[in-house]
Amino acid sequence: MSTDSRSGRFSMDNVLETAGTAGYELLVYATLLFLIAPLAIVVLISFQSKAYAAWPPGDFTLQWYTTMPEYTAYLGIEAALFDSLALAIATAVCSTIIGGLAAFAIVRYDFPYSTTLETVLISPLIYPWLVIGLAILLFIGELNSALGLSVQMSFTTVLLGHILFTLPYPIRTIGASLQNFPHTVEEASKNLGATELDTFVNVTLPIIRPGIISGAIFAFVLSFNQYIISLFLTGSDTKTMPLLLFEMFYNNAPAKLAAIATLLMGGILALVMITEKVASISEFA
Amino acid sequence: MATSNRALAAVGDADESLSAVIRQYADTRVGMAVLLLPALIVILGLMVVPTLLLLSYSVKPFTGGEIQAGFTLAHYTNILTSSLQQTIVVRTVKIAAIVTVFDFALGFPLAYAAVRKGGLMGKTIVIATLAPLTIDLVVRSFGWFILLSGNGVVNGVLGTFGLINPQSPPKLLFNEIGIIIGLTHVMLPFMVFPIINVLHTVPRSYEEAARNLGANRLTVFRRVIFPLALPGISAGVLITFIVSMAAYVTPTILGGGVKVVPVVITNAFTSTGNWPFASALSMLLVALALVVIVGYNRILQTIDQTGGI
Numbered sequence: 087m088s089t090d091s092r093s094g095r096f097s098m099d100n101v102l103e104t105a106g107t108a109g110y111e112l113l114v115y116a117t118l119l120f121l122i123a124p125l126a127i128v129v130l131i132s133f134q135s136k137a138y139a140a141w142p143p144g145d146f147t148l149q150w151y152t153t154m155p156e157y158t159a160y161l162g163i164e165a166a167l168f169d170s171l172a173l174a175i176a177t178a179v180c181s182t183i184i185g186g187l188a189a190f191a192i193v194r195y196d197f198p199y200s201t202t203l204e205t206v207l208i209s210p211l212i213y214p215w216l217v218i219g220l221a222i223l224l225f226i227g228e229l230n231s232a233l234g235l236s237v238q239m240s241f242t243t244v245l246l247g248h249i250l251f252t253l254p255y256p257i258r259t260i261g262a263s264l265q266n267f268p269h270t271v272e273e274a275s276k277n278l279g280a281t282e283l284d285t286f287v288n289v290t291l292p293i294i295r296p297g298i299i300s301g302a303i304f305a306f307v308l309s310f311n312q313y314i315i316s317l318f319l320t321g322s323d324t325k326t327m328p329l330l331l332f333e334m335f336y337n338n339a340p341a342k343l344a345a346i347a348t349l350l351m352g353g354i355l356a357l358v359m360i361t362e363k364v365a366s367i368s369e370f371a
Numbered sequence: 372m373a374t375s376n377r378a379l380a381a382v383g384d385a386d387e388s389l390s391a392v393i394r395q396y397a398d399t400r401v402g403m404a405v406l407l408l409p410a411l412i413v414i415l416g417l418m419v420v421p422t423l424l425l426l427s428y429s430v431k432p433f434t435g436g437e438i439q440a441g442f443t444l445a446h447y448t449n450i451l452t453s454s455l456q457q458t459i460v461v462r463t464v465k466i467a468a469i470v471t472v473f474d475f476a477l478g479f480p481l482a483y484a485a486v487r488k489g490g491l492m493g494k495t496i497v498i499a500t501l502a503p504l505t506i507d508l509v510v511r512s513f514g515w516f517i518l519l520s521g522n523g524v525v526n527g528v529l530g531t532f533g534l535i536n537p538q539s540p541p542k543l544l545f546n547e548i549g550i551i552i553g554l555t556h557v558m559l560p561f562m563v564f565p566i567i568n569v570l571h572t573v574p575r576s577y578e579e580a581a582r583n584l585g586a587n588r589l590t591v592f593r594r595v596i597f598p599l600a601l602p603g604i605s606a607g608v609l610i611t612f613i614v615s616m617a618a619y620v621t622p623t624i625l626g627g628g629v630k631v632v633p634v635v636i637t638n639a640f641t642s643t644g645n646w647p648f649a650s651a652l653s654m655l656l657v658a659l660a661l662v663v664i665v666g667y668n669r670i671l672q673t674i675d676q677t678g679g680i
Contacts, residue, residue: 099587102587103587103588106588110480110484113477113480114480114481114484114496117477117478117480117481117559118481118495118496118499120477120556120559121499121500121502121503121556121559122499122502122503123514123518124503124511124513124514124515124517124518124556125502125503125506125510125511125514126514127514127517127518127524128510128513128514128517131517142527183409184409184410184413185410187405187406187407187409187410188406188407188409188410190406191403191406191407195398195403197403201668202668203407205664205668206414207410207411207414209414209418209660209664210414210418211610212609212610212613212614212660212663212664213418213660213664214613214616214617214633214653214656214657214660215617215619216617216619216633216636216637216653216656217422217425217617217653217656217657217660218417218418220425220636220640220649220650220653221418221421221422221424221425221653222417222421224421224424224425224428224646224650225417225420225421225424228424246417247417249413249417250413250414250417250418253410253413253414257410281386281387281390282389282390282393282394282397283386283389283390283393284386284390286393307505310507311505311506311507311508313507313508313509313619313620314619314620314633314637317637318640327507328507328508328509331507331509331510331513332509332620335509335513335516335624340513340517343513344513344517347507347510347513350507350510351506351510354505354506355502355505355506358501358502358505362498367501368494368497368498368501371497371500371501371504371560371564
């Protein structure tokens with residue numbers, strides 16, 4: 087009798103379990119759709135004939151791509167792309183070197199408050215970007231009036247802001263690579279007669295290469311996409327791609343913006359996929 | 372021949388002298404200071420000192436469209452007492468809280484699936500979560516703008532299934548709903564990755580043991596997985612909340628006239644020139660970040676001990 091009622095409850099549990107599992111699977115797939123939908127719609131809109139977004143989409147066309155040379159010229163897209171690439175490369179190089187050195191200190195040295203120091207160094211990760219832009223802008227103004235300088239907003243000032251907000255990423259990725267490799271390999275290299283420099287270049291660097299590449303690519307991508315810090319810190323000599331895209335959103339046909347955005351997305355995603363192949367960037371996320 | 376030998380010798384000399392320097396300082400405090408100095412200069416010179424300056428601006432009087440010398444707490448009292456500013460602050464906190472709840476509800480199952488399913492599915496989830504993170508915020512918000520507009524895809528699909536009245540579709544754009552949907556999308560990866568990292572450290576055998584002892588899935592989640600995953604969950608929750616509070620691009624594009632704190636700060640700074648008020652409002656975001664940085668410190672230590680990150 088008691089066995090019966092228990093087995094009855096078990097089968098009820100089974101039904102609930104099956105329903106629960108199905109619901110769970112559905113939620114996972116729906117979330118994946120949610121993640122991809124806004125990117126996919128931009129690609130879709132760029133291949134349809136209506137200049138303005140509507141549902142259902144219009145006929146298939148390549149006109150927003152074939153006519154691109156006409157509107158990229160007057161919108162200044164080439165110049166913005168060049169500025170953004172230059173800024174993102176400079177940011178990635180500076181941030182990776184500065185962050186890499188710090189990662190060495192954090193992982194290789196034992197010192198009091200090392201966790202506190204690490205937290206301080208990765209704090210830009212959650213420091214409001216808006217405040218970074220605003221505070222550096224005020225700071226440069228204050229330096230100008232206090233020291234009688236006339237530093238203008240320029241490529242250099244925006245680069246400073248970008249180095250600050252991307253710094254945590256190489257610290258984290260290079261730090262993780264350093265933590266995961268046996269210290270003894272370096273000892274072995276030195277015992278076999280290699281100099282310190284030899285050991286660093288031929289043993290240490292190759293082992294932490296995935297961390298270096300992943301950190302640099304994170305810094306590059308984040309800098310390339312940064313809007314608000316650039317808004318405050320660029321001068322008349324630089325206009326980055328996100329600033330231009332933001333203007334385009336308000337002033338141009340959605341289909342044109344969609345076509346340019348699709349090409350940019352293709353470029354960035356290709357870069358991330360290549361990095362995934364050579365450096366498993368997703369393991370550092 | 373002779374020149375190349377000399378060149379080789381020069382390289383060898385440089386190698387030897389550099390190596391000697393490394394040898395001399397490698398395990399000393401000087402070596403450590405040299406490694407840390409550039410990063411500390413960046414943090415101090417570009418974050419700490421400028422923020423202190425921002426703080427000093429927040430107590431300067433602003434009258435007749437000019438910043439005055441002196442000291443006042445008027446901007447802070449304005450933020451705390453004016454109903455206009457209160458509405459904006461409350462709205463910003465509310466949106467950030469709702470986004471955090473949604474992201475946990477969507478992010479935890481996704482992270483769990485990525486870890487437990489593994490293989491191709493796990494890889495797909497990780498890539499699909501990482502991909503939006505690498506795309507320009509303007510582009511992502513633009514995508515949602517198209518999806519959510521009055522005659523957009525979401526209302527179109529809902530109308531096809533008869534779930535809404537196509538004659539008067541619900542307004543999903545230029546209001547809080549639009550901001551919440553857009554930010555939930557932007558912040559989801561920040562919730563998923565810390566949870567993935569911590570779930571990797573929870574052995575599957577723990578769950579199987581609990582199941583074998585008669586616990587159902589909900590109990591396993593509540594009593595086994597959730598407590599063990601707590602460090603990753605707290606990290607995800609804190610990051611999601613704080614970054615949502617400070618978001619500018621997504622609320623601007625999807626919120627229309629519905630403003631949040633970062634939008635008000637930027638407007639005060641760029642159009643009215645009321646830097647002191649903008650600075651005071653910024654200190655709200657700074658204070659929140661500081662609380663989380665202190666909290667994150669503890670969470671970081673916990674994760675360090677469990678070997679998560």
